[in-house]
Amino acid sequence: MILIWMICILLAGGILCWLTAQKSAVLAKWIALLTVTADLLIACWLFRIYQAFPDNTSWFINYQTDWIPALGISFHVAMDGFSHVLLLLTFFLGILAVLCSWKEIREKTGFYFFNLLWTLAGISGVFIAMDMILFYFCWEVMLIPMYFLITIWGDARRRYAGFKFFIFTQVGSLLMLLSLLALYFIHGDQTGTYTFDYFSLLRTSTGSPVMMWIMLGFLIAFAIKLPVVPFHNWLPDAHGEAPTAGSLVLAGLLLKTGAYGIIRFVLPLFPESAAAIGPWMILLGVIGIIYGALLAFSQTDLKRLIAYTSVSHMGFVLVGIFSFSNIAMQGVVMQILTHGLSTGALFVMAGMLKERLHTRDITKMGGLWTAMPAMGGIAILFTMASAGLPALGNFIAEFFILLGTFTSHPTFSIIATLGLILSAVYSLRMMQKVFMGQQTATEPIRDISARELVIMAALSISIVALGLFPQPVIDTVQHLSTIHPLLHE
């Protein structure tokens, strides 16, 4: 029940923001901040209970109630360690998203925070929904407000980016819906009970060759979200044009729903088909790593550059998932968390630079270190994190993934390692163009303010903490690849 409350708080907070913004925009901002903070506190409190839970490999909270019984659709939410970690990430980045749009959004503030909170609600719903139709609803609920965030508050080419984002993801969603229905009827024919419940569908026997097609329907939806390389086209536009908080949520959370979907649904529901297609997906992942890194190197638009680094990093996630090894899976979860933090931080920084310089073009920047030494220092920390330097979270994640993959696919693993070198190349180029070299700006530029410092400090502390003490996270999710989800019901 508490899970539903967490979503309801966000939904209600969103509506409240919209209503109060007519009177006072400041009040709406505070309401938004308080709602997300409340959710983060609840999630933290649950985490403490979870740590004390006797067997923390099982479903910690499980709540089910009728929704549309005629079709076997129920309102079923449940949470295990993996969901829990992702929820914590969602609310943490949610707070930062509210904070970093504090000054940036000047018009239609109420509607903006409404959309932001509803996106967060959709994302948290995706992470806990255990009924496939509920999952699909949440999947769409996170999409539509995000579309509005991009098209109303985005940059110059926001319409184009919004369309592309929405249409790409919608193709995937509808294919997934079709597969979902096919699975529903196959399961119904096999067992006689027609239901959309995740745990029941897991019992579907998956021998038939049709399963491959059904699996592909799911996989394409998640691959577009992740994004896997041939489907990544929407990402640079959407990330580039979205407002800062939009990019933060897109990179930090929305991409993760793709990874979550593959881990939670594709692998357990279709184990044979997933294993059959595994090497191909690893190949696509490796292509993504190299291709994303090369494109990132050649960008001049700061936000697009960061967007392409996401393509590269998500390639690691794909490789890790389909290597089917325990250690790689732990690396994947670490990567999901640390990429959310480091890329999120870079986007926030790009937003701050844009607020000051009114450009995203890195050829027009340069020598900013003199004007903003504090921001420069933080920028170094996060570019290094992104490049996978030890002591920072990303290192652990990528190291685990490569280690896990090496045993089964040594060649791919070696090629993927090149991605680490390339990431150092594009990160250093970005640092050098923006903060070093000849100073180009003529008017004086402020260094970061107290509010911005709070955001960056929170992110920095988390990324270092994850780099030095990854064990709590690894403990929480260590059941993922070793145990079939049904066994720890």
Place this chain on the structure above:
Amino acid sequence: MNELQLSALLPFIVLAMASVIVILLIAFRLSHTVIQVVGFLMMCLVVFATWYVRDTLPQEIPPLFIVDGQAAVFTGLIIFCVLVIGLFSYIYFEEREENPKEYYILLFLATLGAAILTISQHFISFFIGLELLSVSLYALIAYLRNRNNAVEAGMKYLILAALSSAFLLFGMALIYMETGSMKFSGIAEKLVTIGSSPLFLMGLGTIIVAVGFKLALVPFHLWAADVYQGSPSPVTAFIATISKIGTFAVLLRFAQGIQLQHYQLATTIFSVIAIASMITGNILALRQSNLKRLLAYSSIAHFGYLLVAFLPGNNAGTEAAIFYLTAYSITLLSAFGVIIMLSPSQHEAEDLKNYEGLIWRRPIMGTVLAISLLSLAGIPLTAGFLAKFFVLSAGVQQAVWLPLLVLVLTSVIGLYYYLRIINTLFSTTVSTEAIPKPVHPFFHFSTYITLVIMAGLLCWLGIFPGLMLQGIKAFLMLH
């Protein structure tokens, strides 16, 4: 005819009386308001009559009619639509140049035609219903006779509808010649012995032409955009909802009667028509900047989706189709309601430019239109999504994969133009044009409330369809 049979026809008798009463009221020179209120009460009476006779259903009234649960559902839907359209008509025609009174006679007659279609099980009643509907529509479409578009639209509809009636008659004659029966069940019995002969298939083909014309399916869709644009907005709403519901109801009953799905050729024809409609409708709508024309093309596509539910010919398909029509009617009525509310008296608010920044200028109207567009696009949390979901699930059950894939892909094309309008609604260019004061505060206010309720209904159906589904199932049991 015994008493029970007569009482089963009660709703239709009341509906027929409504037009007579309106004629009398006009003879006594009563005002528009009185006619509106009486019309409203009569329609409520029809609903009440349907509810009153529901326990005696199903009743067959040989040879022409059968009043069963399916007919009751479709009739209920038609009456719901005419209630809303009647309400919209008041503010619309009160501000127009024509005398609005005769409009209601035609409106109720056309509704009667559509209602007769839902209960007909015989070629004669099929034809009478369809003609009653079409002939009233000729006049309704060209009701604002001094406007160029209206006359053009009326003319187009007249010629094409007359042609399609000719096709229908010819097809009926061919089938009658082959089977010697005009009753759907009689035809079915005969067909068992003679199998599907070429003459029968030809007759079936020409009937499909006529029905395809009424439902604006590709390739019989050419009239749709012009007629939608030229007609007065309430009449457009009527064509888009009631006329199509009635025609679809009779098509469904005909298909059930002769078990159309058993004829491979017929199924193929319908799949091809469905696929063509989905593709053509969505592609033609892509660059359209006139909202009424755009809705015309989108309705072509939507009836393509509906045919996918019709293809399997099973119970799930029927339920899906009824749910789809309900969601679609509510959605379109709210969209047209917004158009009517925004139309100044000289012209229609049909150009997309009129809608720029609507959500900031008139938040409630904007929200209603946005919700109905999201529902048309089939986005979750709106009725349109679940409607599409049921259609998909009916199709998956019978494994009609090709139409399903086309449905999915064309829905994505459809998203583009719905999003384009939504973008326009949310665009920031705020025009300073003042909102005119409503001339008829009471009717203005009730239209407003109706629109809000319908938007709420769309969301409610989109989240909790359970009650509605149970209702449909319970009614379909009565046959």
